[in-house]
Amino acid sequence: MKPKIFIDGEHGTTGLQIRARMAGRSDLELLSIPEAERRNAAMREDLLNGADIAILCLPDDASREAVAMVAGNNRVRIIDTSTAHRVAPDWAYGFAEMDKAQPTKIRDARHVSNPGCYPTGAIGVIRPLRQAGILPDGYPVTVNAVSGYTGGGKQMIAQIEDENHPDRISAPHFLYGLPLKHKHVPEMKMHGMLERAPIFSPSVGKFPQGMIVQVPLYLDDLAAGATLESIHGALVQHYAGQSIVEVVPLAESAKLGRIDAAELAGKDTMKLFVFGTPGGAHVNLVALLDNLGKGASGAAVQNMDLMLSA
Numbered sequence: 001m002k003p004k005i006f007i008d009g010e011h012g013t014t015g016l017q018i019r020a021r022m023a024g025r026s027d028l029e030l031l032s033i034p035e036a037e038r039r040n041a042a043m044r045e046d047l048l049n050g051a052d053i054a055i056l057c058l059p060d061d062a063s064r065e066a067v068a069m070v071a072g073n074n075r076v077r078i079i080d081t082s083t084a085h086r087v088a089p090d091w092a093y094g095f096a097e098m099d100k101a102q103p104t105k106i107r108d109a110r111h112v113s114n115p116g117c118y119p120t121g122a123i124g125v126i127r128p129l130r131q132a133g134i135l136p137d138g139y140p141v142t143v144n145a146v147s148g149y150t151g152g153g154k155q156m157i158a159q160i161e162d163e164n165h166p167d168r169i170s171a172p173h174f175l176y177g178l179p180l181k182h183k184h185v186p187e188m189k190m191h192g193m194l195e196r197a198p199i200f201s202p203s204v205g206k207f208p209q210g211m212i213v214q215v216p217l218y219l220d221d222l223a224a225g226a227t228l229e230s231i232h233g234a235l236v237q238h239y240a241g242q243s244i245v246e247v248v249p250l251a252e253s254a255k256l257g258r259i260d261a262a263e264l265a266g267k268d269t270m271k272l273f274v275f276g277t278p279g280g281a282h283v284n285l286v287a288l289l290d291n292l293g294k295g296a297s298g299a300a301v302q303n304m305d306l307m308l309s310a
C-alpha cells in the first residue's frame, strides 16, 4: 500500500510548494482538502488521522492544534514546518546534514520539526565550527540575513505584490525583527550548539525566493591558529559524503565579486562560502539557499523521504 500523505495548510505558500514537489510521485497517495474547507477542523482531523505522514504548513498555534488532533493515534507521523516544536526535546530536528546521526534520527522519528529557513543557513555554518572546536564557548555570534518575501507567507506576498493592499510594503529592502526577539533565535542557539543566543538581524528584499545568511567572525577570537583554510576545511569535512550542502572551494569564493540572493531560487540545495583575505583578521561565513527550498518545502520533502525509508 502506498503511504498516505496529508499536507495540512496545503493551500498556503509552503504547502503549495510541497505539493508541487510531490506532483508526479506515483509512490505516494496524497490526501487533499478542498481550498474552501482548509479551516474546517472536523475535516482536517479526519484527514490528519487517515495519514501515515501529516506535513503541517500552518501557523504555530494551528500546528499545536493539529498535533493534539492526532494525539491518540500512534500511527500518524508528523513533519511540522512551523516554529512550534523546533526546540522540543522529543522532536527530531529535520536538518539531516547537521550531524552524522541526524538522518537516522529523522528516519525513525514519529515527530520531526522542519528547521526555519534562516536557522538552516546559520546552523549550517556555525555547528560544524562548534563541533570542530574552532568557535569557542561564549563567542558573541551575530547572524545577519536577507530573505525573499515569500518567507512572510501569503500575507507578506499580498502586501508586496498587491498594489492596492491597505498595508502595502513598497520598500525594496527592509529590516525587521528590530527588538531582537525573533522566533528563530532559540533554535539557532540550541542546534548551533551555542552557549549565548546569537544577535539575529533579518531583512526582506523585493524578490520572491532566495536567502543569504551571514555570520562574520574575528579570527583572533577563535581557537588558536584558526585561518580561512582551517575553517573551510572543517566545513568540507563536516559535509563530506552528501549532495545537498555544497562548500564552495576557497579559490572559487575568492574570485567572486558579489553574491546573488536569488541564485538558488527553485533549488533544494544550499551553498556555503568562506570569505576573507588570507592573513586578514576577519572571516565571513555565508549560506545561500532558497527560503522555500532547503529553507522549508525542499527540506520537508527530504525529511518525508527519510521517514519513508524506515
Ligand SMILES: NC(=O)C1=CN([C@@H]2O[C@H](COP(=O)(O)OP(=O)(O)OC[C@H]3O[C@@H](n4cnc5c(N)ncnc54)[C@H](OP(=O)(O)O)[C@@H]3O)[C@@H](O)[C@H]2O)C=CC1
Pocket (backbone or CB within 6 Å): 008, 009, 010, 011, 012, 013, 014, 015, 038, 039, 040, 056, 057, 058, 059, 060, 062, 081, 082, 083, 115, 116, 117, 150, 151, 152, 153, 154, 155, 291, 292, 295, 296
Ligand atoms: N514561507 C516560508 O519561507 C517559510 C514558512 N515556514 C513556516 O511554514 C508555516 C506556513 O507558512 P506559510 O506557508 O509561509 O504561510 P501561509 O500563510 O502562506 O499559509 C498558511 C496556510 O495555513 C492556513 N491556515 C492558517 N490558520 C489555519 C488554521 N487555524 N487551520 C487550518 N488552516 C490554517 C492558511 O489559510 P488562510 O489562507 O485561510 O489563512 C494558509 O492556507 C508557518 O509556520 C511558517 O512559519 C517555514 C519556513 C519558511
Ligand SMILES: CC(=O)N[C@@H](CCC(=O)OP(=O)(O)O)C(=O)O
Pocket (backbone or CB within 6 Å): 081, 082, 083, 115, 116, 117, 118, 147, 148, 149, 150, 151, 152, 153, 156, 183, 184, 202, 203, 204
Ligand atoms: C520574511 C519573513 O517574514 N520570514 C519569516 C520566517 C520564515 C518563516 O515563516 O519560517 P519559519 O516557520 O521558519 O519561521 C519571519 O521572519 O517570521
